[in-house]
Amino acid sequence: MSTKTSARNQRRNAVNNVMLTLTAVCAFLTVSTLFLILSYLVYNGGKSVSLDFFTKLPLAPGQEGGGMANAILGSAVIILLASVIGLPIGFFAGIYLAEFSPKKLGFVIRYTADLLNGIPSIVIGIVAWTVIVKPLHQFSALAGGFALSLMLIPITARGTEQFLLEVPRTMREGALALGAPMWLTVASVIVPAARKGIMTSMILGVARISGETAPLLFTALGNNFWSTSLNQPTASLPVMIFTHATAPYEDWHRQAWAAGLVLLGLVLIANITARAIVSRGASLPK
Amino acid sequence: MATHAAIVRPTIKTKSRLGGDELAKAFTFLFAALIIALTLLVVWQLWLGSTPTREKFGFTFLTSQLWNPVTDEFGALPFIYGTVLTSLLALLISVPLGVGAAIYLSELALPKLSNSLTFLVELLAAVPSVIFGLLAIFTLVPLMRDYVQPGLKQAFGFSPLFTGPAFGVGYLTAGIILAVMTFPFIISVSREALMAVPREQREAALALGATKWESTWQIVVPFARLGIMGSVFLGLARALGETMAVTMVIGNDPKIHASLISPGYTIAAVVANEFTEASGQMHASALVELGLVLFALTMVINGLAQVMIVLTTGKGSAKA
Numbered sequence: 001m002s003t004k005t006s007a008r009n010q011r012r013n014a015v016n017n018v019m020l021t022l023t024a025v026c027a028f029l030t031v032s033t034l035f036l037i038l039s040y041l042v043y044n045g046g047k048s049v050s051l052d053f054f055t056k057l058p059l060a061p062g063q064e065g066g067g068m069a070n071a072i073l074g075s076a077v078i079i080l081l082a083s084v085i086g087l088p089i090g091f092f093a094g095i096y097l098a099e100f101s102p103k104k105l106g107f108v109i110r111y112t113a114d115l116l117n118g119i120p121s122i123v124i125g126i127v128a129w130t131v132i133v134k135p136l137h138q139f140s141a142l143a144g145g146f147a148l149s150l151m152l153i154p155i156t157a158r159g160t161e162q163f164l165l166e167v168p169r170t171m172r173e174g175a176l177a178l179g180a181p182m183w184l185t186v187a188s189v190i191v192p193a194a195r196k197g198i199m200t201s202m203i204l205g206v207a208r209i210s211g212e213t214a215p216l217l218f219t220a221l222g223n224n225f226w227s228t229s230l231n232q233p234t235a236s237l238p239v240m241i242f243t244h245a246t247a248p249y250e251d252w253h254r255q256a257w258a259a260g261l262v263l264l265g266l267v268l269i270a271n272i273t274a275r276a277i278v279s280r281g282a283s284l285p286k
Numbered sequence: 287m288a289t290h291a292a293i294v295r296p297t298i299k300t301k302s303r304l305g306g307d308e309l310a311k312a313f314t315f316l317f318a319a320l321i322i323a324l325t326l327l328v329v330w331q332l333w334l335g336s337t338p339t340r341e342k343f344g345f346t347f348l349t350s351q352l353w354n355p356v357t358d359e360f361g362a363l364p365f366i367y368g369t370v371l372t373s374l375l376a377l378l379i380s381v382p383l384g385v386g387a388a389i390y391l392s393e394l395a396l397p398k399l400s401n402s403l404t405f406l407v408e409l410l411a412a413v414p415s416v417i418f419g420l421l422a423i424f425t426l427v428p429l430m431r432d433y434v435q436p437g438l439k440q441a442f443g444f445s446p447l448f449t450g451p452a453f454g455v456g457y458l459t460a461g462i463i464l465a466v467m468t469f470p471f472i473i474s475v476s477r478e479a480l481m482a483v484p485r486e487q488r489e490a491a492l493a494l495g496a497t498k499w500e501s502t503w504q505i506v507v508p509f510a511r512l513g514i515m516g517s518v519f520l521g522l523a524r525a526l527g528e529t530m531a532v533t534m535v536i537g538n539d540p541k542i543h544a545s546l547i548s549p550g551y552t553i554a555a556v557v558a559n560e561f562t563e564a565s566g567q568m569h570a571s572a573l574v575e576l577g578l579v580l581f582a583l584t585m586v587i588n589g590l591a592q593v594m595i596v597l598t599t600g601k602g603s604a605k606a
Contacts, residue, residue: 015497020394023390023394025386026383027386027387027395030407030470031387031410033410034406034410037410037417037418041417044424089320089321091317092313092316093314093318093321096315096318099314100315101318109318109321112325115325115585116324118584119527119584119585121529122527122529122557122577122580123328123332123580125557126332126557126573126577127328127332131331157318157321181307182307183306183307211413211415212414212415214558217558238414238416241417241420242419242530245420245423260417263417264417267414268409268413271408
């Protein structure tokens with residue numbers, strides 16, 4: 001009898017050890033993919049990044065050399081456009097959700113924001129095309145900026161809302177008790193108290209849209225030269241990576257690796273900075 | 287004191303302050319309402335843009351396998367099939383890995399280790415899709431072509447799932463890259479659901495003599511099952527709508543193949559590849575309608591995910 005139970009217990013302990021080890025293996029396996037990606041990109045991209053990459057225009061296929069200066073500037077312009085449109089809208093919508101919204105309406109808007117956030121980026125691209133490119137008969141940086149702003153608005157709104165709600169009740173009540181009206185409390189106490197978190201969520205949002213490719217494919221399109229107006233097809237780093245990686249030219253692949261390294265570097269730096277700003281232990285918006 | 291102040295204070299001032307609040311509320315409401323307006327704009331534009339094919343094909347658009355822009359015949363089935371198949375393959379890999387990792391992070395790892403690993407997982411979620419595609423083209427595709435696919439053919443060649451030439455690209459390759467892209471979501475949401483399980487549940491199980499694994503697998507995981515399911519649905523929604531990485535490795539063949547190693551096509555990939563050169567009104571309309579189908583598919587999955595996550599962790603759109 002006792003040998004039977006101890007045999008059973010031995011099996012239970014063995015299962016325990018095996019399964020717990022397996023979960024650890026899962027965790028380290030998943031995390032290691034990040035290092036795999038990083039090291040491979042640094043290895044291949046590092047060989048290809050040069051000063052030319054940042055200062056020269058792309059060359060015709062077959063020619064060695066050239067760079068992606070126009071795509072770097074183009075990405076900056078498109079992201080700036082998206083931020084100018086998306087960040088204020090998201091910010092004020094977030095304030096409404098956190099401070100002024102009635103319960104039911106707040107739920108509806110919150111749910112819609114999550115819905116908008118969940119729309120596949122390629123679908124956002126289609127809509128930006130039908131709204132801006134089609135009527136104007138012109139691919140443009142403007143259309144690309146509009147598409148990316150559609151993705152930035154819900155992220156900013158939900159992030160702003162979350163960090164406003166994390167401001168302690170007592171600070172709100174203190175300001176109100178001193179006789180300040182609600183709008184003044186929000187503007188001079190609550191928003192300043194939450195500014196780090198709000199900035200974090202804005203940086204994360206901008207970092208997220210800066211890597212987006214699908215919404216730009218048929219809005220900003222691409223360009224092998226400098227774009228001189230917002231109403232022209234405009235090159236961007238993500239689209240360049242796509243077109244160069246899928247083209248059959250050796251030297252273009254080299255350029256794609258360089259662009260990949262630069263893009264991922266920027267995105268990761270933005271992410272790490274954003275998370276460093278926010279104090280430890282604060283949860284980030286999902 | 288309060289009543290005294292109320293008497294002394296001129297009423298006009300109170301009124302103007304009330305006005306400020308009303309103004310602030312109305313002002314910020316405009317922006318919040320814009321979110322609803324923009325979402326409606328998306329739906330309306332998709333509906334409007336797909337009118338020609340919706341009227342011509344009706345529901346046969348969803349069931350036809352023919353995709354021929356030259357003769358203006360369009361059917362979405364090969365793309366729906368490819369989208370669903372690649373996403374399911376992705377989940378097959380990422381769910382066990384992701385849930386296992388989440389269990390380790392919430393139940394076993396010390397808080398410091400757990401937090402730093404979670405931070406790394408969240409960084410992985412921030413890697414742009416096109417970067418995954420870039421890596422997949424130059425590393426995963428050759429690996430699949432030279433080793434994995436021939437190996438699978440040799441071992442399981444008798445089944446129709448693993449037949450045909452090994453191109454490297456195809457459903458399985460896309461599924462693998464989608465798995466890597468979805469498990470960050472599964473890990474971080476599942477971990478939160480597991481961490482929301484009350485301590486007493488674990489202690490009660492352990493006090494009854496259960497091993498750590500028994501307490502985790504039979505008590506904690508079932509307790510958090512809705513949240514874990516929610517994370518899986520969230521991952522699924524992401525996989526269904528994923529464009530760039532899949533476009534770069536799917537193989538671009540608008541037919542239905544039983545073989546997992548054969549090239550295929552997904553909704554997002556065909557829109558990405560054909561939209562700029564859509565030859566005519568019908569072709570463009572068919573692609574917009576594919577967008578509408580993808581939109582509907584991800585909205586349903588996302589909606590389900592939200593509900594499940596709210597029910598277990600109390601986070602999501604119901605509560606802020």
